Amino acid sequence: xxxxxxxxxxxxxxxxxxxxxxxxxxxxxxxxxxxxxxxxxxxxxxxxxxxxxxxxxxxxxxxxxxxxxxxxxxxxxxxxxxxxxxxxxxxxxxxxxxxxxxxxxxxxxxxxxxxxxxxxxxxxxxxxxxxxxxxxxxxxxxxxxxxxxxxxxxxxxxxxxxxxxxxxxxxxxxxxxxxxxxxxxxxxxxxxxxxxxxxxxxxxxxxxx
Amino acid sequence: xxxxxxxxxxxxxxxxxxxxxxxxxxxxxxxxxxxxxxxxxxxxxxxxxxxxxxxxxxxxxxxxxxxxxxxxxxxxxxxxxxxxxxxxxxxxxxxxxxxxxxxxxxxxxxxxxxxxxxxxxxxxxxxxxxxxxxxxxxxxxxxxxxxxxxxxxxxxxxxxxxxxxxxxxxxxxxxxxxxxxxxxxxxxxxxxxxxxxxxxxxxxxxxxxxxxxxxxxxxxxxxxxxxxxxxxxxxxxxxxxxxxxxxxxxxxxxxxxxxxxxxxxxxxxxxxxxxxxxxxxxxxxxxxxxxxxxxxxxxxxxxxxxxxxxxxxxxxxxxxxxxxxxxxxxxxxxxxxxxxxxxxxxxxxxxxxxxxxxxxxxxxxxxxxxxxxxxxxxxxxxxxxxxxxxxxxxxxxxxxxxxxxxxxxxxxxxxxxxxxxxxxxxxxxxxxxxxxxxxxxxxxxxxxxxxxxxxxxxxxxxxxxxxxxxxxxxxxxxxxxxxxxxxxxxxxxxxxxxxxxxxxxxxxxxxxxxxxxxxxxxxxxxxxxxxxxxxxxxxxxxxxxxxxxxxxxxxxxxxxxxxxxxxxxxxxxxxxxxxxxxxxxxxxxxxxxxx
Numbered sequence: 001x002x003x004x005x006x007x008x009x010x011x012x013x014x015x016x017x018x019x020x021x022x023x024x025x026x027x028x029x030x031x032x033x034x035x036x037x038x039x040x041x042x043x044x045x046x047x048x049x050x051x052x053x054x055x056x057x058x059x060x061x062x063x064x065x066x067x068x069x070x071x072x073x074x075x076x077x078x079x080x081x082x083x084x085x086x087x088x089x090x091x092x093x094x095x096x097x098x099x100x101x102x103x104x105x106x107x108x109x110x111x112x113x114x115x116x117x118x119x120x121x122x123x124x125x126x127x128x129x130x131x132x133x134x135x136x137x138x139x140x141x142x143x144x145x146x147x148x149x150x151x152x153x154x155x156x157x158x159x160x161x162x163x164x165x166x167x168x169x170x171x172x173x174x175x176x177x178x179x180x181x182x183x184x185x186x187x188x189x190x191x192x193x194x195x196x197x198x199x200x201x202x203x204x205x206x207x208x209x
Numbered sequence: 210x211x212x213x214x215x216x217x218x219x220x221x222x223x224x225x226x227x228x229x230x231x232x233x234x235x236x237x238x239x240x241x242x243x244x245x246x247x248x249x250x251x252x253x254x255x256x257x258x259x260x261x262x263x264x265x266x267x268x269x270x271x272x273x274x275x276x277x278x279x280x281x282x283x284x285x286x287x288x289x290x291x292x293x294x295x296x297x298x299x300x301x302x303x304x305x306x307x308x309x310x311x312x313x314x315x316x317x318x319x320x321x322x323x324x325x326x327x328x329x330x331x332x333x334x335x336x337x338x339x340x341x342x343x344x345x346x347x348x349x350x351x352x353x354x355x356x357x358x359x360x361x362x363x364x365x366x367x368x369x370x371x372x373x374x375x376x377x378x379x380x381x382x383x384x385x386x387x388x389x390x391x392x393x394x395x396x397x398x399x400x401x402x403x404x405x406x407x408x409x410x411x412x413x414x415x416x417x418x419x420x421x422x423x424x425x426x427x428x429x430x431x432x433x434x435x436x437x438x439x440x441x442x443x444x445x446x447x448x449x450x451x452x453x454x455x456x457x458x459x460x461x462x463x464x465x466x467x468x469x470x471x472x473x474x475x476x477x478x479x480x481x482x483x484x485x486x487x488x489x490x491x492x493x494x495x496x497x498x499x500x501x502x503x504x505x506x507x508x509x510x511x512x513x514x515x516x517x518x519x520x521x522x523x524x525x526x527x528x529x530x531x532x533x534x535x536x537x538x539x540x541x542x543x544x545x546x547x548x549x550x551x552x553x554x555x556x557x558x559x560x561x562x563x564x565x566x567x568x569x570x571x572x573x574x575x576x577x578x579x580x581x582x583x584x585x586x587x588x589x590x591x592x593x594x595x596x597x598x599x600x601x602x603x604x605x606x607x608x609x610x611x612x613x614x615x616x617x618x619x620x621x622x623x624x625x626x627x628x629x630x631x632x633x634x635x636x637x638x639x640x641x642x643x644x645x646x647x648x649x650x651x652x653x654x655x656x657x658x659x660x661x662x663x664x665x666x667x668x669x670x671x672x673x674x675x676x677x678x679x680x681x682x683x684x685x686x687x688x689x690x691x692x693x694x695x696x697x698x699x700x701x702x703x704x705x706x707x708x709x710x711x712x713x714x715x716x717x718x719x720x721x722x723x724x725x726x727x728x729x730x731x732x733x734x735x736x737x738x739x740x741x742x743x744x745x746x747x748x749x750x751x752x753x754x755x756x757x758x759x760x761x762x763x764x765x766x767x768x769x770x771x772x773x774x775x776x777x778x779x780x781x782x783x784x785x786x787x788x789x790x791x792x793x794x795x796x797x798x799x800x801x802x803x804x
Contacts, residue, residue, distance in 0.1 A: 041406060045352075049344050056345050073405075086534065093531035099349040099369060102406040 033062065034088050035107040035114060035184045036079040041100040042072065049098060050077065059083060059091050063181035074102065078183045107184055114184040117156040120166070123173035125149045132172055139165045150175055223390040226356040227256040229398075230320070230382065233363035234264060236398055239291050241265040241282060241655045243275035247295025248335060249322030252387040267655060267684050270676035272299050274648035276306020277637075277674070280315050281652020284635045285610055287444065289316040289370040289378075290652065296322045297335030300381075301342065305642055307377045308346040312639025313465060314442055316375035318366050319347075325385035326354065339381045348376030356389040361400040368402075373409030374529040375442055412528055414545035419553045421541050422500075422524050427562045429498035431521070431569045432458045435481065435510075438465030438638070439503015439527060439547050446470075446631040448551035449502065455558065457566050458500065459573055461489040463510055464623050464638045466503070472627030478573070479582075482510040484620040487580035487790045487801060492573055494798035496521045503527060503547045506536035507639070508794070516797040526550050580803060582624050584786070589758045591782050593618055593693045596762060597625040597665065600691055603766055609661040610653045611635065614646035614670025617699035620788045622665045644673025647690065651677055654686040661689070661770070668694040668718060668742070678749035681775040689769050690777040695784035696725070696738055703787045707802070734781050746777040753777035 040046045047066055054061055062080040069076045081091050095104045107114075122132055124147075132151060136143055141155030155165055159182065166174070224232075230253065234242060244266050246254040257266045269275040272294040279290030294303050300321035310317040323329065324336045340350045349369045351362045359382075366378040426432060440449055446469045453460050453470055460470040461481040470477055478489035493499060499518045503526065504510070511517040514536060525532075525539035526547055533542045543550060584594040597618075611626060612635040613619040619636055628634045635653060637645035650664035671692055681688050698716040705711055705728075713728035719739040724730040734757075746753035752772060756765040762780065769776045791802045 045340060045344075048341070052344050090531065090535060093533075097529070097531050099404065099407045 031082055031084050032088065032108075034081045034083070035112065035182065036081055036092060036095070037105045037107065037184060038077045038079070038095055039069070039102045039105075040075050040077055040098075041102060042068070042075045043100065046075070046098075046100045047077070049100065050095065053094055053098065054091070057090070057094060059087065065181035065183050067183070078181070080182050105186070107186065111187040112184050113187060114158055114182055115156050116159050116162045116182055117154070117180040118162050118165075118177060119144075119152060119154055120169060120177040121150050121152050121175040122169050123150050123175055126172065128172060132169070135165075135168050139168075141165065222393040224393045224396055225252065225256065225387065226353070226359050226382070226389050226391075227252040227387040228259070229356070229359040229391070229396055230363055230380075230387075231256040231260050231264065232398060233360050234291060235260065237363065237367045238288065239264060241267060241652075242291040242293060243267050243269050243278040243652065244293035244320075245269060245272045245275055245295070245299060247297075247299045247322060249296035249324055249384045250293060250299070250320075250382075250387075251295075251322075252384065253293065253320070253322065253382070265655070267651075267680065269648065269651075270679045271674060272302035273306055273644065274651070274674050274677045274680065276303050276309070276317070276319065277642075277645050277648035278652030278655065278677075278680075279317050279319075280306065280310055280313075280645075281612065281635060281649040281654075282656040283310075283315045283317055283375075284649070285632050285653045285656050287316075287371075287442075287632070289318050289367050289375075291318045291320070293320040294322070295335065296324055296339075296384075297337045299335075300337050300339045304342060304346065305640075307343060307379065309637050309640040309642045309645070310377040311346045311348065313637065314375050314438060315377065316370040317377040318363075318370055318380065319377055320380045320382060322387070323352070323381045323383040326383045327385070329383065339379060343379045346377070347379045348374075350379040350381070352381045353383065353386050356386050356391055359386070360396060360398055361402050364400060365402050365404065369404070369407060373407075373412070374439075409528075412545050414526070414543045414550040414553055416553070416557075418541065418543050418545075419550070419557050422543070422554060423557050423562050425498055425522055425524060425541060426456060426458075426500075426558070427564060429522075429564055430566075431492075431496045431572075432456075432498040432500060432564070432566070433478070433492050433496040433521075434458050434460040434470075435463070435493060435499055435501045435504055435518075436460060436466045436469050437463035437502070437504035440466055440469040441503075441631045443503065443528065443546050443548040444631075445503070445548040445551050448548055448555060451555050452551055452558075455555070456563050457570065459492060459570070461485070461493060463504055463507070464636055467623060467634045468628035468631045471629040473629065480623055482507075483512070483792050483794070484624065484788050484790065485510075485792075486582055486624070487803060488573055488576035490790070490792065490798040490801060491576050491580075493518050494520075495572075499523045501525045501539070502551070505532045508536075511536065512792045512794070512796045512798075512800075516799075580790070587759075587783065589760060591757070591759055591762055591780055592786055593621045593695070593782050594625050594786070595759070596691065596693060596766075596780055596782065597622050599763055599766060600663070600665070601626045603763070603770060604661060604663070607661045607770075609633070609663055610650075610657060612646045612649040612653060612662070612664050614664075614666045614673075615641045615643045615700075616667045616670055617695075617703065617786075617788050618665055618667040618670070618693045620700075621693075624788075626665075643670040646670055647674050647677045647688070648680075650688045650690070651680055651684075651686050654688050655684070662687075664688055664690045666690060666692050667699060668692060668696060669698045671742075672718075672740075675745065678746055678751050678775070678777070682750035685774070687772075687774050687776075689772070689775070691766075691769070692742060692777060692779045693782050694738060694742065694779050695782045695786075696734060697784040699784060699786075700788070702784060706785075706787065707791075707793075732785060734783070738779075738781055742777060742779040746779075751775045751777055753779060755779040755781065757781040 145152035275292040279292040283290035461478040481489035522540045524541040646664040646666040654662040743753040
């Protein structure tokens with residue numbers, strides 16, 4: 001049983017992710033999952049504009065989460081993009097181009113914390129509530145509602161952990177589930193609207209030899 | 210100050226939302242607006258009427274005509290063109306023109322009336338969610354919800370439309386806000402604004418990037434300049450000429466870039482791409498350094514991307530970061546305003562950096578000798594290429610503005626009319642909108658009242674906005690129309706001939722029971738062509754004449770050019786002629802069809 005889920009496993013995951021990124025860098029066409037965070041002006045229609053742009057340019061988005069920030073003038077949107085390196089760059093630049101998008105941050109090869117939040121309703125009709133409760137504890141989830149025939153569990157964490165938990169719950173019978181999509185934050189750096197946009201110099205970087 | 214109505218009770222001067230908007234247009238130095246009224250834009254028209262001495266309002270005969278006319282202003286002056294329509298169908302008629310401006314990066318402010326706010330979202334009469342419709346085809350868009358925002362939004366709209374990579378901005382203006390009032394002394398006509406997500410001013414090339422370009426030039430043996438609309442938009446023509454003349458590097462222009470470098474100069478390779486010159490395409494193909502300035506590697510230029518300029522290093526300078534590496538990976542990518550980058554480049558360049566290009570120039574001249582732009586001898590029939598060359602000969606000293614429709618005549622005009630100045634050639638290049646020519650010419654004439662403004666059009670394109678003949682007459686816009694009438698949709702006909710065994714499928718513009726409709730005719734033009742453009746034109750009050758033979762053409766052309774007022778010259782041409790050279794879609798310079 002994966003009792004202490006994070007440390008051991010996380011390190012190896014990170015290693016895998018690094019290898020994958022490195023390979024992607026070499027081949028330049030490998031599809032990768034990137035986390036992008038966009039600071040946007042908090043006004044009506046911004047989300048529609050962004051999702052419309054992504055759809056019309058046929059970009060693959062795995063998840064999109066939007067919410068308020070520390071400053072009520074802005075919202076933050078976190079995207080998980082599944083594209084090769086070149087297309088991913090286009091996603092980033094096209095997002096940047098939207099007038100209401102203040103800043104786009106790419107979390108690739110950066111140290112960041114990412115979380116998904118899920119609510120899941122699991123059947124207890126088979127009388128295995130205590131088993132469910134034990135698993136929930138192991139995964140550091142919480143039972144937030146108990147019905148006669150089901151329990152509702154709240155769980156957050158990295159996507160892989162959530163996926164693993166869903167896998168465990170299947171045998172009990174999942175009645176309903178809802179997920180927020182990924183949110184992420186850099187460990188060491190604070191991104192605010194006042195930082196100079198680092199996107200432009202990076203793009204101008206000459207690579208001639 | 211704007212027209213205001215004194216309020217009787219307390220005698221506080223007030224101003225309406227409409228009046229604020231019109232006052233702001235004037236303060237943004239707009240001189241002309243193309244506006245078609247309707248229920249939800251009537252207050253705006255009342256305000257325009259009141260200000261008619263300070264801002265000319267031209268009534269197009271179709272809202273789409275208004276958008277292209279606004280582009281005619283923008284493309285010749287560099288300032289944002291302004292057009293307006295009512296809500297619903299009026300607004301949706303602007304859509305094509307807005308999309309066109311987006312693809313060619315033309316600064317434009319499009320204003321649409323909107324149903325009063327309490328009706329928004331109820332499927333009210335003539336309600337269309339214009340902001341939703343236009344998101345993907347504007348640079349930015351606004352829905353005004355408060356009269357206090359009107360002045361700021363108009364100022365922002367012009368700023369966004371004209372700076373950075375220019376583009377169209379939509380302002381959707383609900384009627385209740387148009388009619389709302391504010392005390393005049395509460396209106397700030399020069400409001401400050403804050404756009405935290407828009408930074409057009411930070412794009413500068415770093416000195417080390419400029420040195421890298423200089424080093425690449427020094428090492429190159431076969432450099433080519435590939436310049437486009439970005440050169441015109443950033444007013445970098447002077448700097449580009451200086452750079453090209455000093456280095457001796459040959460200049461190939463995109464269809465958007467024509468005029469940036471003198472078309473009749475020996476270093477000019479003229480246009481590149483699908484219907485570009487053979488020598489431009491061969492030169493790019495063999496180049497070891499491609500200086501791509503203000504271009505976007507469009508598929509009509511590159512053909513097969515992997516094969517395009519594959520032997521060379523690519524320097525790409527563009528103001529829009531999303532264009533860099535979008536289609537083609539650049540070896541030296543520079544995200545900067547071209548004018549500044551070229552100025553820096555000219556300042557950094559020393560005489561030692563200029564490579565010896567004599568072999569390269571000799572090779573190019575060889576291609577120019579071997580594969581010049583040419584056309585066959587057609588006896589007394591008029592070929593479009595010849596007609597355009599005649600027009601060029603008769604007008605080149607008059608510094609004319611030329612607009613075109615879309616199709617064969619457009620490509621021939623780009624090949625055979627030589628432009629020596631930027632902003633003289635107006636073509637719907639990215640979107641390729643038929644019907645662009647006449648209204649664009651109308652706009653350029655309005656913006657340049659004393660200039661010779663010519664619309665070179667095809668009979669298909671011309672009919673898409675033929676109603677603007679009325680505007681020419683009523684607004685006294687002396688546009689000259691050279692109508693190259695071949696009774697067919699020439700470019701599609703050409704593709705049918707090349708790729709579909711000549712099967713005519715709805716490309717004949719005459720009656721459907723005529724043998725030509727299915728391609729079974731004898732190939733001759735009828736005695737009476739369809740429609741009767743001379744009659745139509747005269748019905749609109751525009752003088753017109755038809756000409757069918759080579760010997761009559763020069764005099765007829767002269768008559769048109771000397772006519773005081775708008776004029777239509779209906780030139781009956783053959784339809785079997787193909788635009789050559791041609792690189793088939795997705796092909797390479799090696800696949801070029803030369804005859």
